[in-house]
Amino acid sequence: MEQIATSATAETAPMSGVANGEAPKVTARDVCVFYGAKQALFDVNLDVPRNSVTALIGPSGCGKSTFLRCLNRMNDTIPICRVTGKIELDEQDIYDRDLDVVELRARVGMVFQKPNPFPKSIFDNIAYGPRIHGLVRDKTHLEEIVETSLEKAGLWKEVKDRVHEPGTGLSGGQQQRLCIARAIATTPDVILMDEPCSALDPIATAKVEELIHELRQNYTIVIVTHSMQQARRVSQKTAFFHIGYLVEVGDTEQIFENPQDKRTQDYIMGRFG
Numbered sequence: 650m651e652q653i654a655t656s657a658t659a660e661t662a663p664m665s666g667v668a669n670g671e672a673p674k675v676t677a678r679d680v681c682v683f684y685g686a687k688q689a690l691f692d693v694n695l696d697v698p699r700n701s702v703t704a705l706i707g708p709s710g711c712g713k714s715t716f717l718r719c720l721n722r723m724n725d726t727i728p729i730c731r732v733t734g735k736i737e738l739d740e741q742d743i744y745d746r747d748l749d750v751v752e753l754r755a756r757v758g759m760v761f762q763k764p765n766p767f768p769k770s771i772f773d774n775i776a777y778g779p780r781i782h783g784l785v786r787d788k789t790h791l792e793e794i795v796e797t798s799l800e801k802a803g804l805w806k807e808v809k810d811r812v813h814e815p816g817t818g819l820s821g822g823q824q825q826r827l828c829i830a831r832a833i834a835t836t837p838d839v840i841l842m843d844e845p846c847s848a849l850d851p852i853a854t855a856k857v858e859e860l861i862h863e864l865r866q867n868y869t870i871v872i873v874t875h876s877m878q879q880a881r882r883v884s885q886k887t888a889f890f891h892i893g894y895l896v897e898v899g900d901t902e903q904i905f906e907n908p909q910d911k912r913t914q915d916y917i918m919g920r921f922g
């Protein structure tokens with residue numbers, strides 16, 4: 650059983666990240682994660698192609714969020730959590746002892762399930778990251794960063810007259826786009842999204858999905874989603890997890906039209922999860 654996860658993946662679904670000759674943005678090799686004595690992920694191997702959207706799908710508790718958190722070392726913040734294996738970002742080992750984790754999290758930004766703006770103004774929500782990472786030359790530069798980030802997140806027009814009002818005063822969908830703008834402000838290469846639309850209504854969801862579509866021109870995006878429709882709409886590559894194993898990975902169309910593994914078939918047919 651355990652071998653299916655890695656060998657079947659390699660045989661049945663070649664890694665699309667290297668298919669066009671371009672090196673993957675992120676590579677995960679033999680990644681295992683433990684919470685205390687309990688193992689949550691088993692030998693996960695995945696290539697994340699650059700400037701594209703990779704969706705992580707699978708039933709509740711299969712390890713999607715755990716894997717996502719490995720990619721910017723957010724699991725470091727959970728004391729009982731231990732990660733083994735190797736993860737590289739642009740061929741650099743992100744678990745290297747000498748690596749600056751704060752800098753890593755600026756390069757690999759994260760957007761969470763529930764919009765979580767700081768209890769500060771819209772402006773300060775965006776300005777916070779660039780300030781602490783020393784990316785700001787002067788006041789004009791900071792204003793530029795705030796405007797550009799809000800523009801890229803499709804929010805500038807809606808908030809330009811009230812950037813000094815609290816971020817928490819925005820609608821849920823706007824707050825989530827503010828959080829995306831906040832992630833963009835530190836000029837990341839990769840944006841991780843953990844069910845970014847699960848707290849949003851269909852209209853706000855559509856806007857965020859549209860935004861994801863635009864962002865992928867310039868960013869590598871990895872998104873956890875419970876919605877198979879969303880995975881189909883927004884991603885080019887899909888990885889299916891099941892009880893801690895990466896069962897199958899491939900081009901999104903192939904995973905949904907022609908899944909190779911019975912567990913993937915059952916999941917996308919709605920037979921479990």
Ligand SMILES: Nc1ncnc2c1ncn2[C@@H]1O[C@H](COP(=O)(O)OP(=O)(O)OP(=O)(O)O)[C@@H](O)[C@H]1O
Pocket residue numbers: 684689707708709710711712713714715716727
């Ligand atoms: N902080 C933690 N401490 C202990 N166990 C945890 C922790 N976080 C996750 N786990 C366990 O690890 C396993 C994988 O959980 P994870 O949240 O990664 O799955 P998921 O696929 O993202 O689930 P969901 O879709 O419900 O969010 C589960 O058995 C979960 O109980």
